[in-house]
Amino acid sequence: xxxxxxxxxxxxxxxxxxxxxxxxxxxxxxxxxxxxxxxxxxxxxxxxxxxxxxxxxxxxxxxxxxxxxxxxxxxxxxxxxxxxxxxxxxxxxxxxxxxxxxxxxxxxxxxxxxxxxxxxxxxxxxxxxx
Numbered sequence: 241x242x243x244x245x246x247x248x249x250x251x252x253x254x255x256x257x258x259x260x261x262x263x264x265x266x267x268x269x270x271x272x273x274x275x276x277x278x279x280x281x282x283x284x285x286x287x288x289x290x291x292x293x294x295x296x297x298x299x300x301x302x303x304x305x306x307x308x309x310x311x312x313x314x315x316x317x318x319x320x321x322x323x324x325x326x327x328x329x330x331x332x333x334x335x336x337x338x339x340x341x342x343x344x345x346x347x348x349x350x351x352x353x354x355x356x357x358x359x360x361x362x363x364x365x366x367x368x369x370x
Contacts, residue, residue, distance in 0.1 A: 244268040246282050248312070258320040259313050260287070264296065266308040273301055273308060283312055293321055295329055 248262040264283070268274050276296050284291040299310030315321035322335060330336035341349075353361050 242268065242271055242274055242278065244271065244274045244278065244282070246279065246286065248283075248286075257324050258316045259324070261314075262312050264299075264310050264312045266299070266310070267306065268308065269306045272305065273299070279310075279312075283314065287314055289314055292333070293318055295321065295325060295333070297329065 245267045247265040247267070249265065251260065251262040253260050264279065266274060266279065276299070277291075279296045279299075280291045280294045283296065284294050287294075293315045295313040295315070297311055299308045301308045313325075315324070318335075322330060327336050327338070331338065349365060352364050356364050
């Protein structure tokens with residue numbers, strides 16, 4: 241752990257999305273930046289939760305260094321996090337793996353979907369899994 245300190249402001253409890261959201265001001269004199277894992281651990285300790293439900297993103301370093309500002313989200317449960325967080329942020333935590341489709345599969349699916357109209361496209365798109 242480094243000598244970085246975290247201050248939170250604009251704290252808000254979002255009951256619809258089952259989370260607490262805040263802006264995090266990070267003071268780190270003498271350091272270029274602090275890793276997101278470290279920030280997650282410190283926020284988790286501050287709010288007495290496990291680090292797996294803490295999501296931090298959007299950190300920008302101020303000119304001259306020593307201070308960074310970003311966003312922090314703390315979900316009530318891991319299931320809520322998986323439900324509401326974007327897939328790319330879940331991927332950063334290792335909670336989501338994107339299915340790789342080959343180029344040929346994508347093209348075949350596209351051409352199958354061109355043959356039907358309207359709501360039937362959804363059924364044709366699902367037919368890929370054989």
